[in-house]
């Protein structure tokens with residue numbers, strides 16, 4: 001047990017001054033020059049997963065506020081968090097008797113119980129099988145019926161409440177979740193779920209003494225961000241619980257963060273620690289952190305013209321999707337009302353709205369996933385036809401979808417390669433339809449031409465959105481062939497997001513829907529995606545795109561490129577001027 005916090009008899013009598021200060025005031029103590037290894041990686045040839053600078057240690061002291069910033073795809077940040085959870089080996093070991101967590105050791109508290117991680121990384125819902133996320137659009141399964149109140153272990157409305165329950169309810173109220181307490185937890189939107197999980201993590205009993213919180217603000221709407229940020233600050237200053245935040249290189253660092261640990265990516269990456277402002281926060285390619293302006297076409301690949309006639313061009317084609325006075329209701333809960341919207345070929349839409357305003361529900365009508373899309377008949381036309389007249393596979397082929405829901409529910413099976421996952425995009429399915437004959441003998445010309453096109457598209461998409469475009473340090477860029485062979489399940493989360501984006505785009509579908517795909521990506525990946533989507537070869541004039549993001553900077557286009565905005569407010573939607 002490396003965390004080494006219990007006082008060992010042989011350590012008794014050793015002075016607390018081994019660290020040069022009161023150990024009760026040291027939260028984390030990683031020894032100077034520490035190297036971090038995966039268990040099993042031993043011997044002189046083993047490469048550390050991470051390392052500190054020679055002669056430099058990492059101490060977090062009581063009263064300081066730290067953020068761990070991942071500058072690559074984010075796998076370095078995850079590795080550092082895992083290290084703090086005791087899942088990797090630190091060499092040399094944090095010195096006994098106080099070990100990695102002196103503040104816990106002086107109170108004989110077990111770090112396995114009092115240090116925890118709140119991460120929004122993929123949590124398998126259906127194991128290696130596809131979990132049908134459309135279950136949350138109404139027909140909730142019996143096993144999913146558990147309410148938010150039950151998940152939070154809160155008493156019923158007329159039952160007595162403890163002070164802890166009251167605190168929890170107060171936090172839920174501040175984050176606008178009280179009215180959702182008696183809904184099935186699965187019905188909550190992504191942002192609502194995130195907020196509920198944050199409240200649950202800080203109110204858990206026994207309360208953690210140190211909570212590692214990875215990217216708590218991602219996916220949270222702009223209007224709740226200040227409330228959530230100030231709540232996080234209050235938790236930390238009251239040590240209820242102390243927080244260690246995980247951020248991406250391009251996330252804004254809250255004012256109250258005093259120190260940063262900047263982690264690179266890949267095996268052997270360096271951890272640089274110090275006061276905020278003293279440690280440069282740079283992506284692996286050493287470029288400074290900057291977004292390509294949403295209204296600029298400065299990406300090298302960009303051919304997108306700022307032609308004023310662009311809007312006219314769009315209106316020329318028949319709408320790909322058409323909603324006329326559409327409403328969606330669950331029981332007496334009206335989630336969407338009177339939505340009228342036409343999406344034409346070539347149009348670029350930013351769909352925006354606060355958490356729970358109905359964005360995902362609206363998109364599920366466009367994809368035909370929503371059960372109520374069948375009964376809308378002529379009020380919802382997809383590619384000119386009502387939903388019930390269209391085969392599902394026709395829609396999954398014509399609508400390229402990448403979203404948090406797809407990410408969360410995508411089956412993770414070993415043996416399914418990156419190439420397999422991207423190729424699934426040709427039909428938008430979750431399994432790969434193997435080609436009938438690899439020799440090509442009993443195959444007609446049409447099928448052969450289709451295969452050729454698919455192979456070319458695969459190559460095209462990987463060369464434009466693959467690792468060579470992510471601003472990785474050159475030594476970390478795998479060869480394309482090797483990347484395509486990798487098991488999808490073993491990729492870091494940010495790379496899985498990229499592969500699912502490639503799956504959505506590979507078939508050149510007429511309608512592309514990207515719902516918060518940037519949330520899980522590194523800065524280099526966001527940049528590559530923007531460069532590609534703003535280029536003519538990335539997204540053609542015959543294709544339409546709808547993107548959802550809480551950050552305007554993440555939207556690839558500006559009004560000059562014909563971007564239009566559809567805004568949802570409490571289920572009511574309309575086009576607004578940018």
Ligand SMILES: Nc1ncnc2c1ncn2[C@@H]1O[C@H](COP(=O)(O)OP(=O)(O)OP(=O)(O)O)[C@@H](O)[C@H]1O
Nearest residue numbers: 138187189190191192330355356357358359360361
């Ligand atoms: N089965 C259901 N029963 C009742 N309400 C539901 C159900 N499913 C969804 N809702 C509610 O519908 C609203 C819209 O959810 P939706 O997921 O569309 O929001 P969103 O705009 O995508 O939010 P976010 O930005 O957090 O992803 C939410 O308030 C949600 O709680």
